Amino acid sequence: METFTTLPRTELVRRAAELGPLLRAEAQQSEQERRLTAGTIDALAGSGLLRMRVPRRFGGFESDMRTVTEVLAELARGDGSAAWTASVWLISSWMVGLFPASVREEVFADPDVRISGILSPTAMAVPVEGGYQLNGKWSFNTGCLQSAWNVNAAVRPTPDGQFEPVMVLIPMKDLQIVDDWHTTGMCGSGSVSTIAENVFVPEDRLLPMGPVIGGVHPLQQDPSALMWRAPFMPIACATVGAVAFGLAEAARDAFMTRLPGRKITYTDYEEQSAAPLTHLQVAGATVRVDEAGFHIRRVAELIDARAASGEAWTMEERARARLHLGAVCLRAKEAADLLAGASGGTSLQLDVPIQRIERDIKALNLHAIMHPDTNFELYGRMACGLAPNTQYL
Numbered sequence: 001m002e003t004f005t006t007l008p009r010t011e012l013v014r015r016a017a018e019l020g021p022l023l024r025a026e027a028q029q030s031e032q033e034r035r036l037t038a039g040t041i042d043a044l045a046g047s048g049l050l051r052m053r054v055p056r057r058f059g060g061f062e063s064d065m066r067t068v069t070e071v072l073a074e075l076a077r078g079d080g081s082a083a084w085t086a087s088v089w090l091i092s093s094w095m096v097g098l099f100p101a102s103v104r105e106e107v108f109a110d111p112d113v114r115i116s117g118i119l120s121p122t123a124m125a126v127p128v129e130g131g132y133q134l135n136g137k138w139s140f141n142t143g144c145l146q147s148a149w150n151v152n153a154a155v156r157p158t159p160d161g162q163f164e165p166v167m168v169l170i171p172m173k174d175l176q177i178v179d180d181w182h183t184t185g186m187c188g189s190g191s192v193s194t195i196a197e198n199v200f201v202p203e204d205r206l207l208p209m210g211p212v213i214g215g216v217h218p219l220q221q222d223p224s225a226l227m228w229r230a231p232f233m234p235i236a237c238a239t240v241g242a243v244a245f246g247l248a249e250a251a252r253d254a255f256m257t258r259l260p261g262r263k264i265t266y267t268d269y270e271e272q273s274a275a276p277l278t279h280l281q282v283a284g285a286t287v288r289v290d291e292a293g294f295h296i297r298r299v300a301e302l303i304d305a306r307a308a309s310g311e312a313w314t315m316e317e318r319a320r321a322r323l324h325l326g327a328v329c330l331r332a333k334e335a336a337d338l339l340a341g342a343s344g345g346t347s348l349q350l351d352v353p354i355q356r357i358e359r360d361i362k363a364l365n366l367h368a369i370m371h372p373d374t375n376f377e378l379y380g381r382m383a384c385g386l387a388p389n390t391q392y393l
Contacts, residue, residue, distance in 0.1 A: 001278050001384070006056065007048070009067040016074035023078025028351060030081055030188030034181050035145050037188075040082050044114050049075075053227065054092040055104065059111030060093075062227045063301040065235065069242035069296055077253060080360035081188030083243045085143040091239050092117035095167060095229060098217050103169060106243060107149055112214035115151055116144040116172075119236075119369075119392075121165045121209070123154035123196055126267055127259045131202040132156065137178075142191040147172055150194065152353045153209060165209040166220065174199045185363025213391060215313060229307040236320035238299040240370060241328040245296045247361045248289045254353040255339040262344070272342075281342045288335035295324040295331070296323025318393040319379045326375030328390045329365045 035045075044050055054060025063071075069089060076083035092115035096107050107113055124134020125389045138152050139368055150170045155163040176195035211217045215231030269275045299321050306313060332355040338346065340358040347354050364370050369392065382388055 002353075006061045006063065009063070009070065012049060012052065012063065012067055013074055016071045019043050019047060019049075019075065020078040023075065023082050023194045024353065027079040027081070027188065027353070027356065030079065031350075031356065034187055035190030036082055036085055036143075037332050039147055041243065044086060046112075046152045048090055048112075050093070050110050050114065053090045053097070054108055054113075055097050055109050055225070060102065060108070062225055064137065064301040064307070065081065065230075065238050066228065066297070069238055069245075069300045071245055072242035073246030073249065073296070074240065074295075076243045079188065080247045080250070080357065081186050082362075082363075083148075083190050084186055084240070084360075085193065087239045087243050088142040089114050089115055089147070090250070091236055092149075094227065094235065095151050095207075095212070095232075095300060096149070096169065098212060099169060099207055103204050104360075107169070108127075110148075113149065114143065114147040115149040116141055116147040117151040117287070119153050121153035121155045123152065124169070125154045125166060125168055125201060125206065127155040127156065127280040129284075132168070132206055134170070134196045134201050136198040137193060139180075139193045141192045141194045142189045144172060144175070144194055145177065145190045145192060145387070150175060151195075152194075156206070167207040167209055169199050169205040170196065170199060170201065183363065185359040185361075185366075187359075197229045200384070226304075226307040229310065230303050231313055231318060231393070234299060234303055234318060235315070236369070237325040238296065240304060240314045240364070240367075241296045241299065241325045244329045244361060244364050245289075245372070247357055248292045248335045249365070251332075251336040251339045251357045251361070252282075252285055253287055253355060254357060255282070255343060257353070257354035258343065258354075265344070278342065283340055285335040285338045288331040288338070290330040292328045292335070293357055295327040299324045316382065317389070319382045319388065320393070321378035322375040325370055326372035328381075329370045330372040333361050333365050 022043050025041045029037050050072055051060045052063035056062050072083050072087050075342050096115055118138040118141055122138055123134055125132040125134050144150055150172055152168055154166055154168050156166050180254040181192045212232045259273050263270050264272050272278050336358045340354050343354050
């Protein structure tokens with residue numbers, strides 16, 4: 001199979017930026033359809049950006065974490081749902097890279113394959129001859145309607161009577177769709193529920209989750225590949241956090257685009273841009289956007305540095321990745337709320353982007369892994385000498 005050379009960061013970010021106008025133009029239609037439009041899907045596939053976490057030997061780029069975060073942030077400046085869905089596809093491609101060679105050969109035969117995924121183990125995998133019988137339901141299955149494969153979490157029984165969390169890889173055609181994605185945020189992500197009913201999963205399509213979370217997975221792909229030299233959660237934190245940061249930038253973009261010529265109704269200000277209050281709002285939002293960017297870069301840089309050096313992650317560093325994620329989400333929400341509050345009554349119209357951006361950021365802040373308070377508490381309890389209250393580190 002032909003080997004492809006990794007594209008440079010500047011080229012991939014440029015491609016993401018070029019998609020901005022199209023993503024912004026399609027965003028409202030994606031909201032109405034409750035999934036990404038065909039135009040958005042075609043643009044993402046044609047850009048090659050979904051190959052960033054695909055192994056090189058299958059035509060992927062094995063992009064570093066800084067590249068991934070910069071690309072996703074740029075996509076989010078165009079449309080939060082598109083960037084969020086892309087982030088899930090990228091994480092899931094990384095996960096499939098840990099499966100045995102036979103699985104990788106099948107899935108990545110198309111390097112532009114789209115793979116959705118869920119980390120919550122809400123299904124049961126029971127051993128049967130040649131594999132497992134899978135039953136269960138997963139909610140918030142982002143992008144699955146427009147994916148070929150689904151890599152989902154489940155549990156399987158162990159000889160001692162306990163249960164072990166695992167990842168299972170399933171063709172989307174084997175799953176039932178529950179069309180229940182009716183939300184006020186990330187509407188275009190198509191995060192419907194899916195059901196497995198007596199689905200057979202071959203032995204080689206099941207992967208123990210513990211080593212993946214712990215970062216001691218067997219590196220079944222090329223051992224020299226840097227992309228898999230990190231625990232799962234810091235990678236996930238940086239990937240999804242980049243979407244929140246990009247949405248914060250999008251909020252500032254949207255506000256500044258509408259600012260020229262706007263007045264402040266029922267005041268003497270003929271130009272909103274002349275009001276000292278506006279100056280404070282813009283400055284305050286800029287500080288928060290920049291702080292969100294600082295936190296996402298810190299996580300990405302640590303992931304890349306550890307991958308290059310081979311140095312092990314400490315538990316404090318893993319918890320700090322969650323801390324940074326919480327800070328990104330909080331600062332992004334503060335920036336969007338500030339700018340949306342300064343945008344006037346006309347900003348409630350559906351064709352004005354700031355209202356959608358604010359709703360998308362709120363949705364991210366409610367995500368169980370991204371919620372600022374949850375992440376701050378986790379880091380704080382560990383800093384105070386207590387054990388973590390989650391295995392997702």
